[in-house]
Amino acid sequence: MAPRNDTAEPVAAPAGAAGLAAAAASHVTVTLAPLTEQLATYLAPADVQRVREAYKFSDAAHLGQFRTSGEPYITHPIAVTEICAGWKLDTDALMAALLHDVMEDQGVPKQELAERFGGEVAELVDGLSKLDRLDFATKTQQQAESFRKMLLAMARDVRVILIKLADRLHNMRTLDAVAPEKRRRVARETLDIYSPIAHRLGLNVLYREFQDRCFEAMYPNRYRTLQKAVLSARGNRREVVGRITEAVRAALPAAGIDADVYGREKTLFGIYTKMVEQKKSFSEVLDIYGFRVVVHSQPECYLTLGTLHQLYRPVPGKFKDYIAIPKINGYQSLHTTLVGPYGTPVEFQVRTRDMHHVAESGVASHWLYKSSDVSLNDLQKRTHQWLQSLLDIQRQTGDSGEFLEHVKVDLFPDAVYVFTPRGQIISLPRGATPIDFAYFIHTDIGNQAVAAKVNNEFVPLRTELKSGDTVDIVTSPASRPNAQWLNFVRSGRARSEIRHYLRTVKYAESVAFGERLLRQELTVLGLELPESTDIAWNKLARATGANSREEILADIGLGKRLAAVVARRFSPGADVVATTAAAVDEFVAARSAPILIQGNEGQSVQLAPCCSPIPGDTLMAFIRLGQGLVVHTTDCPVARRMRAREPERWVNVGWDENPATHFNARVDVIARNERGVLGRIAAEVTAADSNITHVTMQDDAASSVTLHFTLQVDGREHLARVFRFLRRIPQVQRIVRIKG
Incomplete structure (x- = not known):
């Protein structure tokens, strides 16, 4: 866990002086009433009382401390707990949210928390407390080690990261109180680590707010300019949005579909990212507005899609079915882009209500909607699988900086979806290769990989996989991981396993x-x-x-x-x-x-x-x-x-008298360029008990061709035997072993 944002740093009231904090404290009233009312909607009175006891302890521990903004410090734990209550987290998590800084800032021992509030609360607070050691060589090392501790605690209990995300969200909402340089540093850290974690856990509302607040803190002038442009465009495009909304709300009931239709606006960060990546001006970004259609059942999603495609012409290549193949964080929806009135492209998302809950709240929907009939088994399995991979990486990695590097790799929001030969769907980071696929299946498969077939064709191991590819790994007990693989693998697990093996x-x-x-x-x-x-x-x-x-x-x-x-x-x-x-x-x-x-x-x-x-x-x-x-x-x-x-x-x-077998020898064969010559050469190589591991071809002239082979042989005598077999082919003109 990174060192906490400066907005959360406690500041002691200045002795003998009317400082900022003391002045602010004189007119700030701290009350637990709004939180208590919120908790009473879903917790039993006894549980609400437990939360109040945690508040009293936290309030006493932070007495006399103030935030950088001048507010009493206790306002921060209360705000964090209110965010957690919005996700309907359980009593222990809410108590940990109120107490999340007492161990770190006030030196309250873990044992005392365990005795007063229970072992589970103490474990949560301990997972949230950053390391306060003095033997770190650098600030970067301390930050990496703190992140490692937080992520491993998260792997044991996902509530740790939910509380930490709430903590970071409140800090981002109150970022105006810190200096611009610190503001940019905290925003960059949030964008690099916390925002991807929120996305990885399916907390999309939180993810979007993180992005916009980071954008505002890092580039305030750009944010304000873009905000004004969007407000202006909103008025200009109101007529278009209104026409589309009316048309869709009329067409769906006519098709027998009961649906809720919402207009939605792209986030400022999303618009800015698109402008930068596609090198477009704001006026060229047309799909600022989109629509979300929420229906009752999965069949209605596809029926709605057909109705929309009859209403407006779909844009080719812009349809994505995340219902059949969910995203790695459990997100499910149908995405399609249609050509609306005046030729404006409009994106539609179609999903069920259950899918909408998961899309907005991700893993937190386990608490939000646990009383409903929502089935979250797949989401929970995916989340557990990712959290378990953190523990696997930790076991292979001794250095905290290396651990954080591996985890950052796995936080890429985009993914490709490939199939095993048996038809199982595997999700991998964007840019993943067959080596990433092999290590995802099993460590031994990755360690022994020698070749890969994608869609039944052999490809280099560094080939980037595309969604829909079927991947098959060829292994050999004699094969070993290659350090060069680290140059192109994309998943944290593959990188960690390779380094562990090499070490x-x-x-x-x-x-x-x-x-x-x-x-x-x-x-x-x-x-x-x-x-x-x-x-x-x-x-x-x-x-x-x-x-x-x-x-x-x-x-x-x-x-x-x-x-x-x-x-x-x-x-x-x-x-x-x-x-x-x-x-x-x-x-x-x-x-x-x-x-x-x-x-x-x-x-x-x-x-x-x-x-x-x-x-x-x-x-x-x-x-x-x-x-x-x-x-x-x-x-x-x-x-x-x-x-x-x-x-x-x-x-x-x-x-040695007993050398190993299967050495590589590079051989050039110059032959007449006639039909079937490559097949005959391959047949003779096989007849000589050798194997071709690589071949390329170069046309020398209209009548001849040079074939560059890498052959597997046992030694010079075996290679000489291969040469004798090749000389039996009439088209072969010259054979040369290549050295240097």
Whole structure:
């Protein structure tokens, strides 16, 4: 939770001076009567009394404190509680709203709140209280950690965020009392975090008010100018709106539909956003007004749509059915744009009354309409699913800033809706890729993804998905997440899972590879690897600043420490000293036998993509600090240029007796451009027990074509076999393996 808006900061009354707060307090009357009357409409008298007790405690705790505006501070908790009462939240939530600042500002311990008002109220207040620690490195880090605490509390109890949103709403409504710079900062924070959360939870009325108030605080001149323009246009377009309203209200009863028809106006922020995104002037934004039609049943929605389309001509491509496929926040309506009188485009939204409740109040409608027959199961499932994903991300993420980054990604209001092969609808953030889809289905599917089919056609894993796509993920147990995926994934869960895998698995792979390198070096010296309990490990750890044996081995695997130097420190009589990358010269001079690799070490050993080494190639490797070995072929032109610049960082490597299988080799095939040649090449590659993982084509002339293949082979001998099979094709003129 971010540090609270300055409008809510308590200010002590100045001692011995008639300050602003004291002056204001002299004529401000604080009363609980309006709130009590509001609560009496849906709470039992005993529950109202509990709320009054919480008020008395809060009033005493905040006595002598004033808001920046000069009002007694207790007016803020009362206003927040009134907003929550408008959503008909339960008694515990209302009490927490009144007490939401006593723990943070007044130091009231959680235990005291639990004893006086119950454990549930204390938990809610604790979730609302921002962290007040002194060991944060930066303000940004403190803000991120506070948001993390609030969102995790929300994941356990959604009432936390509802109270927090009410708190922020009242602060935005009283933002005039703070300085312009702080006003803009608070508005930006609200627009970035709280407004998307309100939208994600389906609180659309709150979402729209947040947007307009943020717009006014950030760009006051633009807001006032646009407000005047809308007021002027409202008079000019009154005739058009009136004609449409009359026509619709006459047409629907004639079709046997009992409906409520409302005219609605786009928010100023919505108009401004459209002007900026589409680079239009105000006079060019025609669809400022729209209409909402509320009917009794779902079949009547579609009947109403047909009636409207008979009344006015629909605009092609402007129809959206959010009833069949609801938005991610549970919103359901039919949207259509019609060409009204004088050629003016007019948007209509058609929904049932139950859908209208959810559209306006979202997850809060659970409390607002729980006594009716409204079924909110789908909405509650979606909300629970998203809140649960916050806990999943938290488990994978240690850093609060990274956690907030992932959550921000998931707060994008737009979404795409795609299908699994079995027809299940999955909602993903706009711009999502097959990798996002894979991680949404299951972590193991994402970690093992190797290819994707969209609408039964293979596509790159970075392809952006569109609504209506059917996505199928091809997996392989040998596949691993790629750090490059972070450049194009869009969902917080996918980003979190990839980073978690790279952190944990890379470390484990580095430890295993480091142990193999060290064992190999010790064998060269005629020594054995010390047992994990050997005291020599402790001596080496103390001398090098490492925390454990595993850290030393991981550093060896990542190239931060040098296996040959570490091995010599275990020789009889040798001193255990620091072994850092500065000892590369000593390492190169000391080493005679090459480092043996298998090709499946993972992140610790990377096969250079420029030359794609395969078993049978002669090798050399570059020590990249913190990333291990990057292996090239000895004839790779890229490697030769790098070695000329930094010869001290290169070491000899060789293939292990039992290398891994399935290496990539890039091959160019020049052939006569005849029908069926690609099919014949693919057939011969398959016959040679190889596999094509990628292919592109380039026309060289009218009679020839160059085919660029990436093939899966086991080594040079297997590649030579593939070449022999390809030479049997009469159209093939030349075959070249590409390096560098």
